[in-house]
Amino acid sequence: MTTALRDLIANPNAAELELIARYGMLPEDARRERAFEAFAKGGLPHRRVEGWHWTDFKAALPVIETPAETGVAADPLPTEGALVFSFTPTGFTWPEDLPEGIRVLAKPEAQAFGASEDMPLGALAAALAGGKTKPGTLMIEVTGQDLPRLHFRFSGDGEANFARVQIILRPGAKLAISESYLGGAGFTASLMEYSLQAGAEFSRTVYQRAGKAEVLAATAAVQLDEGADYRQTTLAFGSKLSRLETRVTHQETGAKATLNAAYLCAAGHHADITTEVRHGAPACVTRQLTKGAVLDGGRGVYQGKFFVPRNVGQKTDADMQHNALLLEEGAEVFAKPELEIYADDVECAHGNTSGALDANQMFYMRQRGIAEEEARALLTEAFIAEALEETGELEDVLREQARAWLAR
């Protein structure tokens, strides 16, 4: 390792040194370099960095190593009829036959990542995706409408798993994708970039489940053109530390974004749902519903921000709701809903609640003979269900996963 590389991060820990070493082994590439420098400026984000206070990667990731006991989860999302793209710590597989309307390019080099300063772990994924067996950027261009779902799977034992995917939907294109983050690697970082051109429709379902040893940063950057419709649903069970971050930019009139999520955290599991939506064009709509339920020793983090600039964000219609259930003593939920609005002709609302299950409801159910644990599970499932309703064919699968977790 050269001295110059070593100095990129101030006071690096062993994990950061390993990241620098990995970067040094990749072929030189000016875009990769810019992305890595953007990450290196602050290194792994930690509690003293705004937006990372409750989700401290530097503390959770002292070294990068294959977990002694991995929590690789089975993938519950059906793959029959879907096109599966699989990223593991050491390799990448993708379907050979692609239908018309989808074009896939596995590029060895990195692509420019404009928002790297705002998303340090997205920048890290952009810098470190690639190598001998994996693409630097997986680029997918979609022109069709009646297409199979694309499924992206991130799993497998190993030290680290980095991936970067760009999907561009041409005007009027329609696509549904799903992403499963199933653990196995000590550190997984992905950068997903979705660009919806005029009138495109896109549905994204994210399933995340891993053990108490894995650290994950899944970053998505979404850009919406005129009248585009973006729908996202996340079900996260957390891991040692998991952050699922989505940044949406409404960049032309009349775009619509729906961002729903449910998180269920047991002891030793941390799930962070962070979103930022920028209403950079008039008359765009955002609907966001996040529901969480946490057990003793589990930790949920919700950070949501709507940003509406004065000159471009008029007629914005946006609603943000976060509701959390603390199922036991010792459960922790941290929430930071933010509306930053400079335009004056907008409709923006938000609500944020957290509390225990209703004692009246619990007694009513138990009086009818429903055992305490079952009553708790039924009430919790009902509580989070609304956040999973937009997933179409995958709703039942997600509900089943949530139910199984609640019935454990």
Place this chain on the structure above:
Amino acid sequence: MLKIENLTATVGEAEEAKQIINGLTLEVPAGEVHAIMGPNGAGKSTLSYVLTGRSGYEVTGGSATLNGDDILEMDPEERAAKGMFLSFQYPVEIPGVPVMTFVRTAMNSQRKLRGEDEISAPDFIKKSREIAKQLKLDAEMLKRPVNVGFSGGEKKRLEIYQMMMLEPRFLILDETDSGLDIDALKTVAEGVNAMRSPERGMLVITHYQRLLDYIKPDKVHVLAAGRIVKTGGPDLAHRLEAEGYDGVLGEAV
């Protein structure tokens, strides 16, 4: 059947605890319907919660047994499995849980606790259909979340629906007449009367005599300050209605 002896109970936590039940003794034999009447604050609802095991209500003395089983040591769901059913004065809304799912879960949980097999889906649906018809309940209503958006009368009818589905051995009806118009009251009373049987006991808690015109009790007890202060036949309810609690109790105590 239900035997309560010298029961004392408090409501509230630690230092805030207030004694509401003060040495209550009462026996309801199988096959009988007993009414409990009493002024506000006498402990009527408290008695129903103590018997069904609501948290926040602590038994400090005495005993309560159902067919010889000490129910006071049991969890609420175990008491339910033993056959205790409380028709709530204020039925609780359960958003997101459809009535059918709720009742089927309750029924199977009870059966599991009793070591019985689950009810089959067709049997459950058949039974539900018959009972809904009897209570003039719309089938659509049973697909909606429990009590959510239901009128007062619909909620009470749904309590009776659940009762008829679960076939408990002992029923406590807590102010079932409140919030009901006369037609709904009749329907509810018909449901309750259909449940009367030699193996089943009922405790009907009510403020007014009106309900007892439709559900005829074998005995009427007057509860005041946490104790049964007077017991009589159905005519006692009429006297209370005519003379008021002060009038009737003034002579007795």
